[in-house]
Amino acid sequence: MLYYAVVFLVVALIAGVLGFTGIAAGAVEIAKILFFIFLVLFVVSLVAGLLRRK
Known part of the structure; x- marks a missing residue:
């Protein structure tokens, strides 16, 4: 998406x-x-990844 x-x-x-x-x-x-849209999806995936580790 960032490419586009x-x-x-x-x-x-x-x-x-x-x-x-x-x-x-x-x-x-x-x-x-x-x-x-890319920025929002990046932040959501970053937060989800951090929550999954704990």
Whole structure:
């Protein structure tokens, strides 16, 4: 999932450089959403792993 967030970020950067602001804005929003989903899943799995050890 983090891979897709990075891909959309790269697409947004390239589109921004080329002047496609609508595409860049959409790709940035998708990258942000995927990154935060990844972050939440990472924290949940980290907490679950710590609770499983005890």
